Amino acid sequence: QSALTQPASVSGSPGQSITISCTGTSSDVGFYNYVSWYQRHPGKAPKHMIYDVSNRPSGVSNRFSGSKSGNTASLTISGLQAEDEAEYYCSSHTSITNLVIFGGGTKLTVL
């Protein structure tokens, strides 16, 4: 069982938008603006897509956006493309242990 809760899978058609949720508590997602999102293709290194809830590292497409409401953070991918098919993970700082914690991952399928 992961510290942050993500849906196991989501899917969408090319061109559509999808949103992946990451639910925590008032001790982590709800308290800190230290939510990150990662994209992981099989056999590849995870790629940092979003940091501090809604900021994109240099080079990341603006089709990827992040937000937060209460104890739930969200990653939205607009204009879905085939290469977006991957696993996505969220992370957050938790005040309980003062460590980084992660979500269980969401498998995105582009239909």
Place this chain on the structure above:
Amino acid sequence: QVQLQESGPGLVKPSETLSLTCAVSGYSISSGYYWGWIRQPPEKGLEWIGSIYHTGSTYYNPSLESRVTISVDTSKNQFSLKLSSVTAADTAVYYCARGETGTMVRGPDYWGQGTLVTVSS
């Protein structure tokens, strides 16, 4: 471009010590940032193991601290993980990563591709 690459045995016997090395390219470890290890057991979530600064300061997950040692070799631009007294529960994909703080609370920014370590006799 910062790149990290894990290396080490893919099979370790129970009660022995797991040893992995992470080679860093595209960035000098001595220039800063924290360098750490994260693992993901099969069908389970990611778990931060620990991190090190180039000065040798270390930060460990309390749940693993008694068995973990992370070291750095700035001359080779690499850092290493040792996990002692392993059991089947330590079977996981191990990632090395870079972060801004010792406990990587803002999330790592660069990761290696991961290496599977199986604990079995």
